[in-house]
Amino acid sequence: MSLHLIKLCVGCESIADLVAWITESSVARRARGLLDEQVHVTRMMPKRVEEILDGGSLYWVIKGQTSCRQAVLDLRSVTGADGIGRCAIVLEPEVIPVEPRPCRPFQGWRYLEPIAAGRDLASIGSFDQDMPEALRRELAQLGLL
Numbered sequence: 001m002s003l004h005l006i007k008l009c010v011g012c013e014s015i016a017d018l019v020a021w022i023t024e025s026s027v028a029r030r031a032r033g034l035l036d037e038q039v040h041v042t043r044m045m046p047k048r049v050e051e052i053l054d055g056g057s058l059y060w061v062i063k064g065q066t067s068c069r070q071a072v073l074d075l076r077s078v079t080g081a082d083g084i085g086r087c088a089i090v091l092e093p094e095v096i097p098v099e100p101r102p103c104r105p106f107q108g109w110r111y112l113e114p115i116a117a118g119r120d121l122a123s124i125g126s127f128d129q130d131m132p133e134a135l136r137r138e139l140a141q142l143g144l145l
Contacts, residue, residue, distance in 0.1 A: 002051060002052070002054045002055035002056045002114060003051035003052050003054075003056050003111055003112070003113065003114070004052070004056045004057050004058070004059055004069070004111070004112040004113070004114065004117050005046065005056065005057075005058045005059065005072065005109045005110070005111065005112060006061060006066065006103070006109065006110050006112040007040075007042070007058060007059070007060060007061065007108070007110075008060075008061045008105065008106070009061060009062045009067075012062050013062070013063065014062060014063075014133050014134075015062065015067055015095060015097055015133055016133070017062075018060060018062070018068065018095055019095050022038055022093055022095065025038065026038070026093065037073075037090055038070075038090070038091045038092075038093050039088045039089065039090050040058070040088075040089045040091060041080075041086050041087070041088050041089070042087050042108060042109055043084075043086055043087070044087060045077055045085070045086075045087040046075060046087065046109075046111070048111065049075050052075060053075065056071075056072045057069040057070060057071050057072060057117075058070050058072055058089060058109075059098065059112055059117060059118070061103045064102060064103060064104075064105075065101060065102055065103060066098060066099075066103055066117075066118050067097065067098065067100055067133070068095045068096055068097050068098055069095075069098055069117075069120075070091040070092050070093070070094065070095055070096070071092035072089060072090070072092075073090045073091060073092055074088075074089075075088070075089060075090070076088040076090065096121075096122070097120070097122075097133075098117070098118035098119060098120055098121060099119050099121065100118065
């Protein structure tokens with residue numbers, strides 16, 4: 001069974017902000033002639049790599065709620081310019097909105113068991129999928145979604 005990661009999406013106010021950042025980063029990488037893959041670098045390498053690579057995703061927390069996910073394609077050990085080892089999380093560029101669930105702030109990433117991960121909005125039906133993100137977030141905070 002796959003295992004997921006969860007991480008705060010610092011600096012993003014919405015899923016649209018995250019998608020825009022991914023698009024801008026992709027354009028910039030191609031303009032510099034670099035490989036066009038989305039990589040998020042974090043300090044610690046997960047110990048449960050095989051479980052994550054078996055269909056896991058990185059769930060993003062935006063404004064205190066899990067909001068979306070991206071499939072994890074690879075986990076690579078990299079060394080920063082400062083000589084410190086880090087983890088490069090290679091992500092599928094597609095951002096998939098999920099059921100919003102409240103999440104307290106934390107540092108770094110955490111493991112997220114499949115049972116605790118929100119369902120993809122596309123699997124729930126068009127009601128939630130077509131709803132504006134801000135309204136969906138507010139209704140979830142009120143416990144109405």
